[in-house]
Every structure is written in structure tokens, then in C-alpha cells.
Amino acid sequence: MATTSAALTSVVSPRRFNHDLAVYVKEAKYEFLKYLRIPVYSFSTVLFPVMFYVLFGLLMNRQGTIGQVSVSTYLIASYGTFGVMGASLFANGVGVASERGLGWMQVKRASPMPPFAYFFAKLVASMIFGSIIVLLLLILGIAFGGVHIALLSALKLLAVLIMGAIPFCAMGLAIGYFAGPNSAPALVNIIYLPISFASGLWIPLAFLPKFLQKFATVLPPYHLAQLALQTVGGFGHGLNSTHWEFLAGFTLLCLGIARLGFHRDEGKTYG
Amino acid sequence: MSASVLRSLQESEQKGNGNMSPVVASLNRISKNYGEVQALRNVNLAIHAGELLALLGPNGAGKTTAVKLLLGLAKPTAGNVSVFGGNPVEAEFRMRTGAMLQVAKVPETLRVREHIDLFSSYYLNPLPMSETLAIAGLESIKDRKFGELSGGQRQRVLFALAICGNPDLLFLDEPTVGLDVEARRLLWEQIRKLLARGKTVLLTTHYLQEADALATRVIVINRGVIAAEGTPSEIKARSAGKQIRCVTSLSIDAVRRMPGVVEVLQDREALQIKATEAEPVLRQILASDQAISGIEVTSAGLEEAFLALTEDHNLTQPETLGSN
Known part of the structure; x- marks a missing residue:
């Protein structure tokens, strides 16, 4: 971030490398604990997707199928995507905006913390919250929704959604570097809820109007949801490689925007 | 020592x-x-x-x-x-180096010892946790979450983060x-x-x-x-010295003529006297006015000290300078 020398020295000295590794692990641990203890974060990011799933996947549409899969299976993939996206956007978008705007990031940057440890910790915390959500959905689906899923498919689903935290963490950073500490939560909600809906995460795309189905193909959550669906045998739209490419491109774009925000900050009073 | x-x-x-x-x-x-x-x-x-x-x-x-x-x-x-x-x-x-900066918000859900543990890990040769806690006076509140601390305690935690690496x-x-x-x-x-x-x-x-x-x-x-x-x-x-306030029957002019007096103002019933040093001026006033009452001596305010110091240097500056 401010310098790459931490990374360079770590190549040079093994002691430094081990030390940095320990910092990364500790940073991630405390980042996770920090969010776990903020009820607004841990409850809303975990509870919302789970609650939606119970309502729409378990209570209302028990017998339905979409393509080749049952509604209760389909919605594990789509609410899993929704959950991972929420956990990543809130931890990074709101987290960075507030820590940057209210001076905490500066305290970290003045310390000898390896600069990337900060971002790594946020990514790991988002991935852990994402995994918790996906596992809860799987457990609920299997226990109460008659979901049959092979262990390997379940693991693949989990892996895809964990990787899916990356583009949304990058998106969170882009938001966090431009939004103020007070406006960030509202901004994240304004972006996150509509694109979730329009990507077919709440109501499967097949039930949405044609123009929305077309529009969905430019939305990142749509692409992640398609990848997730295919792991549970759902009928995905489009090629897997296209979805991955889209998400990779989106990640780079967001990191570029975040970088602009970072440099914009450098000339200012905080950053 | x-x-x-x-x-x-x-x-x-x-x-x-x-x-x-x-x-x-x-x-x-x-x-x-x-x-x-x-x-x-x-x-x-x-x-x-x-x-x-x-x-x-x-x-x-x-x-x-x-x-x-x-x-x-x-x-x-x-x-x-x-x-x-x-x-x-x-x-x-x-x-x-270690730094204690002005920060509006610190993660509130981490405990005091957790914050210190994390910052200590950044340094290659940090102080032992117990020593950092002792220096910053945080032993009794090490298990509290940052959000539960008073203003003074919070500053002491930030102080602990600055010193924990033994910089x-x-x-x-x-x-x-x-x-x-x-x-x-x-x-x-x-x-x-x-x-x-x-x-x-x-x-x-x-x-x-x-x-x-x-x-x-x-x-x-x-x-x-x-x-x-x-x-x-x-x-x-070099700063503006002392401020004496007292109720006296002496005239403004009489006080103004005393050596060491910089400026005298009437403030309701009292006189507001600026002096380079308080003691000599007080001695003179006490000697010449038996009925003096309500004596207060204060150091010159910082604003005045700055005025005095900056005037020495004849600074002519535009008004827009210096944001923190």
C-alpha cells in the first residue's frame, strides 16, 4: 500500500517472512473477532440470507423445481451468493470507509504492519463469514428442505462461493475508498440490494421480466450465482469460463478504482 | 533517578x-x-x-x-x-518508531489486550504484554472492550499501542x-x-x-x-508573561507607570494588568494600596503567548494557512 518494501524484505530474510506470516494470521483473527462482536454486522450479514432462505426455500416453495434442481437446492446457491456478497461488501466497503475516514487506518499505517495484512485480514474475515452462511444454508436445506447433495458438490459450492468473496471485497474497497464513514452503509445497501434482486438471487431469473434477464449478465452477482448453481447441478446460463473471466475483470476494475481512491487520499488530511 | x-x-x-x-x-x-x-x-x-x-x-x-x-x-x-x-x-x-495519533474511532469490539497483542506482533522485539500494560496503567482493564472505556483510558490504550513495540x-x-x-x-x-x-x-x-x-x-x-x-x-x-486582576483604588495611569507593567485595562470594578513578571508589580501595588482585594494571578493565555511570539518575528501570513 504505502510501500512494497515489507514484501521485499520478506523475500530477503526468513525471520522476517515468518514474522510477517504471523502478523497476517493475527490480523485476520482479530478482524474476524472484531466483526463477529459487532451484532449489526454479524447478525445482518448472516441472518438475512438465512432468513430469506427459510422463508422462500423451506416454508413457501417446498415442492417446486427450477430446471433440474429443487427450489430448496437452487436457493442455497443464490442466497449463498447473496450472503457472501453482503459479508464482503460490508466488511470492506463500510469497514474501510469508517477506518479510513475516522483515523484508524492512519494509526495502522504509521505502525510497522505489513500493508497488505490489512486487506488480507478483511478478505479472510469476509470468507469466513461467507462460509458460515453457506454452511448454515446447506445444513438447513439438508435437514428441512429435502436437499440431496453429494459431499463433493457441497465442497465445490463452498469453494466457489469462498472464491466469490474476492470480487466483492475488491468492490467493497472501491466503495470504501470513495465513500465517507457515514454514507458508506447507505451506499452499500443502495448498490447491494438492487443488484442482488436483478441478478436473480432472491427470485430466480426465470421468473423475472425479460429485460432484467438481459441486464443481469452485466452484474457480477449473476455470474457468481451461475457458477454456484452449476456446482449443485443447476442449469446455468453461459460458459463457466466466461463467468470467471467476468469476475476477474470486475475484480481488477474495482482494485483500480480503489487505487485511485487511495492516491486521492494521500494528498488529503487522512488516508 | x-x-x-x-x-x-x-x-x-x-x-x-x-x-x-x-x-x-x-x-x-x-x-x-x-x-x-x-x-x-x-x-x-x-x-x-x-x-x-x-x-x-x-x-x-x-x-x-x-x-x-x-x-x-x-x-x-x-x-x-x-x-x-x-x-x-x-x-x-x-x-x-511508535505513534499516538488523533483518531476519532478505534475498533470498539476488541479488548485492550487484543489491541496490544496485535500491535506488538508488528514489531520484531516488542515489550512483554505485562510490561506494556504496566507502563500504560492498563492492568485492571485489560479485558475490557475498547468501546467500554472512558476517554482517559482510551488515550492510555493508544499510548500503549505506541510504546508496545519498544520503539x-x-x-x-x-x-x-x-x-x-x-x-x-x-x-x-x-x-x-x-x-x-x-x-x-x-x-x-x-x-x-x-x-x-x-x-x-x-x-x-x-x-x-x-x-x-x-x-x-x-x-x-518570551511569551506574554502574567496577568494580574485586582480591585484597587489606584488609578489606571498610576499602575501603568509601574515598571514591568505592559498593559492595564479596566474590567468592571477590577483592573486587568499584564506584566512581564507578577511579583515586582504586586509588591508595588500592595505597598501603595492597603485596601486592595480580589487578587488573581494567571499565566498569560496561550493565544497571547503566540501573539507575543509571532509578533517578534514580524510574520505576515495569509489567513488560509494550516489545516490539521
Whole structure:
């Protein structure tokens, strides 16, 4: 971030490398604990997707199928995507905006913390919250929704959604570097809820109007949801490689925007 | 050896032979602009090993900017910054510095010992946790979450984060701002202990009293330029002196004629007297007015001290200078 020398020295000295590794692990641990203890974060990011799933996947549409899969299976993939996206956007978008705007990031940057440890910790915390959500959905689906899923498919689903935290963490950073500490939560909600809906995460795309189905193909959550669906045998739209490419491109774009925000900050009073 | 003895030793040593201990960090002909605003203008500043240098100035003087430059958090517009002979942004030098900055919000759900544990891990040779807790006076609240702490306790945690890596050089940016008298004194004690351990400290403050209580050397900064530099007593002597308030039957003119009196104003029934020193003026007034009452003596306000100091230098500055 401010310098790459931490990374360079770590190549040079093994002691430094081990030390940095320990910092990364500790940073991630405390980042996770920090969010776990903020009820607004841990409850809303975990509870919302789970609650939606119970309502729409378990209570209302028990017998339905979409393509080749049952509604209760389909919605594990789509609410899993929704959950991972929420956990990543809130931890990074709101987290960075507030820590940057209210001076905490500066305290970290003045310390000898390896600069990337900060971002790594946020990514790991988002991935852990994402995994918790996906596992809860799987457990609920299997226990109460008659979901049959092979262990390997379940693991693949989990892996895809964990990787899916990356583009949304990058998106969170882009938001966090431009939004103020007070406006960030509202901004994240304004972006996150509509694109979730329009990507077919709440109501499967097949039930949405044609123009929305077309529009969905430019939305990142749509692409992640398609990848997730295919792991549970759902009928995905489009090629897997296209979805991955889209998400990779989106990640780079967001990191570029975040970088602009970072440099914009450098000339200012905080950053 | 007590901190104050050490301090006076250092003071006399520095004064006595005129050669100071080596420079550990410096700003060399530094200018820093934030857009149109000139926060610092051609500033030279050196921090010597083992001293507590107080950077004294009103809000917006450029104190925080100086600290940020020394920490590598901001890039100078012109000039160069040296910390331990190198660039402050490099991790190697950050290992040897600690910083207590003004921060509006610290993660509130982590416990005191967790915050310290994390920051200690950044350093290669940190202090043991128990020692950090002891120095900062946090043993009894180490298991509390940051959000549950009082203002003074919060500042002590930030202080602990600055010292936990056992750094040689500490930056304390307005460490006691917003604290009550007792919390301030407690933090002062802790800062004195650091000095006694041979640490070098740069402290910014807008309290003359704080600089006086802690510093071995004071640099007064105003509107981005250095207005004065010296020991605390030198600075105090150059500042606007004392203010005496009393109810007296003496006329304004009579008081004004007394030696040492700078200015006299009528304030309701009392006289407001500005003097270079309080005692000689008081002696004269007491001798000539038996009925005097309601005597109050105060140090000149910082604002007045700054006015006095900056007027010496004939500074003509635009009004837009210096955002923190």
C-alpha cells in the first residue's frame, strides 16, 4: 500500500517472512473477532440470507423445481451468493470507509504492519463469514428442505462461493475508498440490494421480466450465482469460463478504482 | 533517578556544552501544501536522541502535518524527511518508531489486550504484554472492550499501542487533548517514565503548560512556520508573561507607570494588568494600596503567548494557512 518494501524484505530474510506470516494470521483473527462482536454486522450479514432462505426455500416453495434442481437446492446457491456478497461488501466497503475516514487506518499505517495484512485480514474475515452462511444454508436445506447433495458438490459450492468473496471485497474497497464513514452503509445497501434482486438471487431469473434477464449478465452477482448453481447441478446460463473471466475483470476494475481512491487520499488530511 | 532529575540533567547538559546528542529524525527545508493551503513552509526541525521535543502551536499551526511527514503518512511538497537516516515509509524504520495519533474511532469490539497483542506482533522485539500494560496503567482493564472505556483510558490504550513495540522514537500527537486534569497528569507521568528509559519523544500540544511540564526543548509553530525555539523557561519568558486582576483604588495611569507593567485595562470594578513578571508589580501595588482585594494571578493565555511570539518575528501570513 504505502510501500512494497515489507514484501521485499520478506523475500530477503526468513525471520522476517515468518514474522510477517504471523502478523497476517493475527490480523485476520482479530478482524474476524472484531466483526463477529459487532451484532449489526454479524447478525445482518448472516441472518438475512438465512432468513430469506427459510422463508422462500423451506416454508413457501417446498415442492417446486427450477430446471433440474429443487427450489430448496437452487436457493442455497443464490442466497449463498447473496450472503457472501453482503459479508464482503460490508466488511470492506463500510469497514474501510469508517477506518479510513475516522483515523484508524492512519494509526495502522504509521505502525510497522505489513500493508497488505490489512486487506488480507478483511478478505479472510469476509470468507469466513461467507462460509458460515453457506454452511448454515446447506445444513438447513439438508435437514428441512429435502436437499440431496453429494459431499463433493457441497465442497465445490463452498469453494466457489469462498472464491466469490474476492470480487466483492475488491468492490467493497472501491466503495470504501470513495465513500465517507457515514454514507458508506447507505451506499452499500443502495448498490447491494438492487443488484442482488436483478441478478436473480432472491427470485430466480426465470421468473423475472425479460429485460432484467438481459441486464443481469452485466452484474457480477449473476455470474457468481451461475457458477454456484452449476456446482449443485443447476442449469446455468453461459460458459463457466466466461463467468470467471467476468469476475476477474470486475475484480481488477474495482482494485483500480480503489487505487485511485487511495492516491486521492494521500494528498488529503487522512488516508 | 527520577524523571525530573534526568530531565534537568539533560537540559543542563544541552545548555552547558552547547552540543546536543545526535539527531534521530529531521525535517529539512520542508514545505507541505494541501491543495491551496500551505500547512508548512520551509521548516527545519531536528529531534535529538533522548530529548522530549514539544511542538507547540494553536490548532491548524501545522503540528499534525509535521508528525505525519515524520511518520511517512504524507509526502512533502518540497524538502526531505529523515528518520534514523532513512525514509520513514520503510518498514525497517517504522520498527523503531511508535505513534499516538488523533483518531476519532478505534475498533470498539476488541479488548485492550487484543489491541496490544496485535500491535506488538508488528514489531520484531516488542515489550512483554505485562510490561506494556504496566507502563500504560492498563492492568485492571485489560479485558475490557475498547468501546467500554472512558476517554482517559482510551488515550492510555493508544499510548500503549505506541510504546508496545519498544520503539526508540515516539510521536505523540496531542496525547492529552480532551482529557480531564487527573487523566492528563497520569499520562504525563507515563510520558516522563519513557524519557527516563532513554526514549526520544516528539510531542505536539497546544497547551503551553503541557510543554512546560514535559519538554526538554520547545518549538513554537504557527501558521506553518517556526516562530520560536528554546527551553520551556526561555519560551515562557518570551511569551506574554502574567496577568494580574485586582480591585484597587489606584488609578489606571498610576499602575501603568509601574515598571514591568505592559498593559492595564479596566474590567468592571477590577483592573486587568499584564506584566512581564507578577511579583515586582504586586509588591508595588500592595505597598501603595492597603485596601486592595480580589487578587488573581494567571499565566498569560496561550493565544497571547503566540501573539507575543509571532509578533517578534514580524510574520505576515495569509489567513488560509494550516489545516490539521
